[in-house]
Amino acid sequence: MNRIELFDLNTYPFSSVIRRTSELCDSFKETFHAHQGMELQFIHEGKGRLLIDQRSLDIRSGTLCLFQPFQLHRLQPEINEYNRYVRSFVLFEPTVFEPYLQSLPLLHSFYKQLCHGSLQAPILHPIGEEHEFVKTLLAFGEARIEAGAEQHREDAATFLISLLRQLRALLSDPKRLPLVSPRPAHRAEQMMQWIEQHYTEAFRLAALAEELHMSPYYVSHIFQETTGSSLSEYLKARRIRQACVLLTSSEQSVTEIGESVGLGNTSYFCRTFKDAKGQTPHQYRLQWKKSNV
Known part of the structure; x- marks a missing residue:
């Protein structure tokens, strides 16, 4: 079973997926795994738990999850006849897009902290479908960009810069901090x-x-x-x-x-x-x- 990376970020340094849905008939199954790149995942519908950094955190509709490179995590959504799991996410290789931020020193510093630093909160909520972060993510749509596709890579970089600006504001908002579960685990x-x-x-x-x-x-x-x-x-x-x-x-x-x-x-x-x-x-x-x- 592949536990590290379902995406080849060396060949495709950027991937975005919109409204992927898992229902009871799909038999969603996820083990502890990690990605080579940075993943930002927004949950449109669903609830459950996220196991990350030896912690158990609640997830629900409107949750934004932040997964750093090589960070082990496991999502445990509650999927049954009444609840499905719908999420959108973007996964990217930080080193490929870092040069595009060199002329933006403050955003560049935030980018390095986001991808490699110690985050105060691995999840943020509630965000809501109306938030500009979600609107920007959905507007960019589904994409899988090859490393050699320079024009498309630049388009992805522009999109990431827009997301980063909004994410920086979210991470500075104390109302968006996660609620730790009562530690059943x-x-x-x-x-x-x-x-x-x-x-x-x-x-x-x-x-x-x-x-x-x-x-x-x-x-x-x-x-x-x-x-x-x-x-x-x-x-x-x-x-x-x-x-x-x-x-x-x-x-x-x-x-x-x-x-x-x-x-x-x-x-x-x-x-x-x-x-x-x-x-x-x-x-x-x-x-x-x-x-x-």
């Missing part, structure tokens, strides 16, 4: 926090269970029941996320990166990475460098 969040501290080491379920004063079986059961993913799936996704970061930001060898993310056997690391990404770590690095020349 408290135990699962503790497990995610433990993995965050230990994912570079060989995983021992017994050690996690001992830390939480629970049985290994109960630890696995609670995590699966709460998040919809197994501990092993979440751990793999976290390791692959870090591997992607290192492949694009360091000169460490593939073997060194595998060891640093807890996958010391190089062959196993390459197989695991290819299963998640559809290409080997070496191919991923080469493609990244080629797209950022």
Whole structure:
């Protein structure tokens, strides 16, 4: 199962999708995953939870979600015969569009903070269909722009600049801060926090269970029941996320990166990475460098 990126942002550095609908018959299923790029997702209809940064947040109609590059997250909408899930989103590779903001120093600084800084709020609500951010997103429509399509890339950059101006105002409005859920996933969040501290080491379920004063079986059961993913799936996704970061930001060898993310056997690391990404770590690095020349 592909846990990192459903979109190839090296080939298509910009994608926008409008009013994608999931209903009961669609059997919506999402595991913990991350994207190479930045994603802005607006929820037109629906409610549920977002698991992100070891937190559980409420989502509902009018929610705007902000997902930074390589940030693990999982949306859990409540889809049934009475509720559907309708969202629009834009996904883009930050490095491709950063040059278009060089002449706008304040907006450029905000852009870097948005994509790489520590955000106060990963979700904002309520926004509402009438907000200019939503109107701008819907007006641009569906698009998938190739890296070499210079004119279309410039059109996308102009659109992103307009969104960024509105988003900067939204993030400075205290009324738009998220409402934290009453933490029904408290135990699962503790497990995610433990993995965050230990994912570079060989995983021992017994050690996690001992830390939480629970049985290994109960630890696995609670995590699966709460998040919809197994501990092993979440751990793999976290390791692959870090591997992607290192492949694009360091000169460490593939073997060194595998060891640093807890996958010391190089062959196993390459197989695991290819299963998640559809290409080997070496191919991923080469493609990244080629797209950022």
